[in-house]
Amino acid sequence: MRSSYFFVFLVSVVFFCGCVDLDAHLTGIPVVEQNQTTGWQPEPGNGSNVYFFYSPSCPYCIKEKAFLEELEGRYPDVRIDYIIASENWDLFAEVCECYNTTTSGVPRTFIGDKAFIGFSSQDCDLRFNEAYRAYIGCPNQIENAVNEI
Secondary structure: OHHHHHHHHHHHHHHHHOEOOOHHHOOOOOEOOOOOOOOOOOOOOOOOOEEEEEOOOOHHHHHHHHHHHHHHHHOOOOOEEEEEHHHOHHHHHHHHHHOOOOOOOEOEEEEOOEEEEOOOOOOOOOEEEOOOOEEEOOHHHHHHHHHHO
16 A cells, blocks of 8 residues: 555656746746757658647646647648657657757657747747756747747
8 A cells, every 4th residue: 555655656756847847947047049959850751840748747738738739720831749758758768869958857849940848838038948958938939930940
């Protein structure tokens, strides 16, 4: 019985600690003017423009997923793949490696040559987070990246 409580606790920690709350961290992150990622291209014929890795239990993932679904409605030529990171870990790790970013934290969004970490409800300047080696996931910056593809 005790081990089952420990297991539930451990699973909860993994799911909730993986979510990245960026609203609290937007100040103090330097503005970046050029791309800091190496870029990753999907296999030919896939047709996807945006790869969104998330956890169904992450509140920031849920917010970004709703934002991306709305964005997808406004940009009918853009195709977004919604991928649960824990169920597709090998793909997630491969994409992160190609973008020269860490595998820590979701939501993680890959658009063109940019990798985004977390999701903030507020717009911001294009900011690169060195710890995650990814841009901050702000709505206006994600939409700007969609406009560039």
